[in-house]
Amino acid sequence: AGLEKTASVEPASTALVPAPVDIANKLRYLFGRNGDYTVTDAYQGTAWSVREKLIDSFNKTHDHWKEEDPKFIYYLSAEFLMGRSLINTVYNLGLDGEYAEALNQLGYEMEKVADAERDAALGNGGLGRLAACFLDSMATLDLPGWGYGIRYKYGMFKQALKNGYQVELPDIWLTKGNPWELRRDDVKFEVGFGGRVERRKQGNKEVTMWTPSEKVIAQAYDNPIPGFNTPTTSNLRLWDAVPLTEFDLSAFNAGDYDRAMLERERAEGISAVLYPNDSTPEGKELRLKQQYFFVSASLQDVLSRFKAVHGNNFDLLPEKACFQLNDTHPTIAVAELMRLLLDVEGLDWDQVWTISTKCLNYTNHTVMPEALEKWPVKVMAKMLPRHMEIIEVINEGWTKWLAGHLKDLAPEERAKRIAAMSIIHENPWNKDEMLVNMAYLAVVGSSAVNGVAAIHSNIVKDEIFNDFYQIFPSKFQNKTNGVTPRRWLAWCNPELASLITDTLGTSEWINDTEKLAGLRAYASDKAFQVKWAAVKKAKKAKLAELIKKVHGDEVNQDALFDIQIKRIHEYKRQYLNVLSIIWRYKQLKKMSPEERKKAVARVCVIGGKAASAYDMAKRIIRLVTAVGDVINKDPDTKEYLRLYFLPDYNVSLAETIIPAAELSQHISTAGTEASGTSNMKFQMNGCLIIGTWDGANIEIAEETGIDNVFVFGVRAEEINQLRKERKNFKTDPRWDELMRDIEGGMFGDKDYFKPLVDSVNNMKVGNDWFLLANDFASYLKAQEDVDACYKDQSEWLRRSIMYTAGSGKFSSDRTIREYAEDIWHVKPCRPTV
Numbered sequence: 001a002g003l004e005k006t007a008s009v010e011p012a013s014t015a016l017v018p019a020p021v022d023i024a025n026k027l028r029y030l031f032g033r034n035g036d037y038t039v040t041d042a043y044q045g046t047a048w049s050v051r052e053k054l055i056d057s058f059n060k061t062h063d064h065w066k067e068e069d070p071k072f073i074y075y076l077s078a079e080f081l082m083g084r085s086l087i088n089t090v091y092n093l094g095l096d097g098e099y100a101e102a103l104n105q106l107g108y109e110m111e112k113v114a115d116a117e118r119d120a121a122l123g124n125g126g127l128g129r130l131a132a133c134f135l136d137s138m139a140t141l142d143l144p145g146w147g148y149g150i151r152y153k154y155g156m157f158k159q160a161l162k163n164g165y166q167v168e169l170p171d172i173w174l175t176k177g178n179p180w181e182l183r184r185d186d187v188k189f190e191v192g193f194g195g196r197v198e199r200r201k202q203g204n205k206e207v208t209m210w211t212p213s214e215k216v217i218a219q220a221y222d223n224p225i226p227g228f229n230t231p232t233t234s235n236l237r238l239w240d241a242v243p244l245t246e247f248d249l250s251a252f253n254a255g256d257y258d259r260a261m262l263e264r265e266r267a268e269g270i271s272a273v274l275y276p277n278d279s280t281p282e283g284k285e286l287r288l289k290q291q292y293f294f295v296s297a298s299l300q301d302v303l304s305r306f307k308a309v310h311g312n313n314f315d316l317l318p319e320k321a322c323f324q325l326n327d328t329h330p331t332i333a334v335a336e337l338m339r340l341l342l343d344v345e346g347l348d349w350d351q352v353w354t355i356s357t358k359c360l361n362y363t364n365h366t367v368m369p370e371a372l373e374k375w376p377v378k379v380m381a382k383m384l385p386r387h388m389e390i391i392e393v394i395n396e397g398w399t400k401w402l403a404g405h406l407k408d409l410a411p412e413e414r415a416k417r418i419a420a421m422s423i424i425h426e427n428p429w430n431k432d433e434m435l436v437n438m439a440y441l442a443v444v445g446s447s448a449v450n451g452v453a454a455i456h457s458n459i460v461k462d463e464i465f466n467d468f469y470q471i472f473p474s475k476f477q478n479k480t481n482g483v484t485p486r487r488w489l490a491w492c493n494p495e496l497a498s499l500i501t502d503t504l505g506t507s508e509w510i511n512d513t514e515k516l517a518g519l520r521a522y523a524s525d526k527a528f529q530v531k532w533a534a535v536k537k538a539k540k541a542k543l544a545e546l547i548k549k550v551h552g553d554e555v556n557q558d559a560l561f562d563i564q565i566k567r568i569h570e571y572k573r574q575y576l577n578v579l580s581i582i583w584r585y586k587q588l589k590k591m592s593p594e595e596r597k598k599a600v601a602r603v604c605v606i607g608g609k610a611a612s613a614y615d616m617a618k619r620i621i622r623l624v625t626a627v628g629d630v631i632n633k634d635p636d637t638k639e640y641l642r643l644y645f646l647p648d649y650n651v652s653l654a655e656t657i658i659p660a661a662e663l664s665q666h667i668s669t670a671g672t673e674a675s676g677t678s679n680m681k682f683q684m685n686g687c688l689i690i691g692t693w694d695g696a697n698i699e700i701a702e703e704t705g706i707d708n709v710f711v712f713g714v715r716a717e718e719i720n721q722l723r724k725e726r727k728n729f730k731t732d733p734r735w736d737e738l739m740r741d742i743e744g745g746m747f748g749d750k751d752y753f754k755p756l757v758d759s760v761n762n763m764k765v766g767n768d769w770f771l772l773a774n775d776f777a778s779y780l781k782a783q784e785d786v787d788a789c790y791k792d793q794s795e796w797l798r799r800s801i802m803y804t805a806g807s808g809k810f811s812s813d814r815t816i817r818e819y820a821e822d823i824w825h826v827k828p829c830r831p832t833v
Ligand code: Z57
Pocket: 124, 125, 126, 127, 128, 130, 277, 278, 279, 280, 327, 365, 366, 371, 452, 481, 673, 674, 675, 676, 677, 695
């Protein structure tokens, strides 16, 4: 008894229980609550109730996919910046009405309840949020596809301000449980590190054996991803690192309690914390460990499912599975897929190389050389000795092939080209160290390489990987980023969404954003403009409420709401924004009260986190808060100008800020922002853009009408030359004045701001690397154009409508369709209802 198979019993779906009863049941049986619910209770009861509907949909989808056995896309990413799930889940599943009503019966409002959820912040910024938007679109388009990543115990740190300086607090997001995940106790894989590699004769075959010195278990957690307006619910599988044996009993018998506990800590450390750097890699060993950990578990998982259906017919693998490498972080997959097929499955090199390169594709997200990952050979050889060997063999084959391919070049030139394309090369800053260039490994080891906006993909082809492009031109593609119109328009701005739906006479635009173009016909319609303005006003009131809560200040809600929210980075030039705000302040100060009344009032908001070790970024935050402290208190000007730093910028804060924005700033040095994605979210919400000719700004301007966008600054093609000529650049007298102001202590903290002034103000080569001084004058001019336009509210509203109308291209549905067709060759597979 107990060993026989249990009789099969079909469970009754809780979909049959009315939502209010189900919520009360969850609260009683999961939380021991009987009435007197708090808002947090209401959230928990609702979330655990909705979870079951989500799992029903998830199961149906996966039963169907199992039966159909379609080709799958696996999106490998070290980051998934999911944000909150409740609102997205009920809306995507079409349960919003039912649950809003249920909550009303319990005496709660959906919006307030939703606010009790903590963000899942398993990402830094654009790269991680892009991965989250892609999952939404893959599910919505019924594409068989999963995300794979790490279940960090601590996500992106919480940012607080202390006396105007950033302080970092841990993001302890799992303490109250997570209703959106499902632990799969039957899905675990061993992942090894270190140790040695041996060769043995097995019959007449030589086999390679890697004996790791350290092992951990990767434990799977599934996070169902509901599509919108479809029965499809796909999956994000995240791995948690746990020790090999829950408690190593022999260690306890030997009285070695400390060692066993340390072992646990070492294992758990692998998935403990997200590295808080956006677009600058952290060269720490633990980071490489994290990368290999999730890549190895994911590949083992896919291969085990493949084998269960197709046995050892691995030549079929490229027809059943493909992997997208989200930046270089998962690039160790090139060597791991080789190792699994060579050493574990016993195939031979040439066959494995063909399979592996067919299955893998790589997306590049940055062109800044310091942001391209390179691991010291020494580090990799110690942690992943077998992988280092495999990479060496790949590189030998590659350079040999290159020698043949370039045989017509003069020997010297040929050697130079080969050295420049070698996956393993010297560290240019330290001749004693050899590095593995992960981007080169990804380019050589994949079928397709793509950039994330048109200009970026051109830089990828013409500059950073030009040598490779010349050899494999057809490998290189562009896939302009997109964002999900569900979260970033329909669900975060329901007021605008209903106005759009009423106007177009259909809500089909939520799945087919090209339909938004229908709004162009209303752009100059005065009656429509009035309605459009009313929505913006309501959203501004909400943001004003938030500013009041955080800073205690009332702001003028008729002022122009001017927003810059993104990670703090020198290349994104928040500093340039602050300089123009100081300039505006000084101009206002000089005006008579009568003159001031004619000025356009602005409420400026800046938000974003600085990587904890990024000193200059932290100084920029302090400059923002210090300038705000002076401006916001000045009785002469405070009616006309405010500057607030909103701390802890994250996905849910973005959902409040973006719908309220009237002007948003995307002012990176041309050629440095690969794409940007918040620019698309602002555009969808009818927010005008002031920006440089960079990243996706260019395509946004094309779609919106270039005359509707405030474009300024030098172009990407001029940058190299301008950097060389830095010494001869003559700064604007207004710039010199501002430098003296900051240096002279106008905003206090003189010493702390000195390095900021010095970083842009010494006219020598290498200084002001991001060319703030060069763009300063044209930026001020563009800001004057903004003011002039805002004074003509009808023209401003016309443009605002044109932005939303022109945003159709920037749905991640479009992006994902392009990936599916041009790279993945994956087709929709929709479960029947
Ligand atoms: C990151 O958020 C991005 C690139 C990186 O290499 C890393 Br690491 C993190 C961003 C780019 O900076 C954005 O321009 C881009 O829109 C985003 O990735 C998504 O492609």
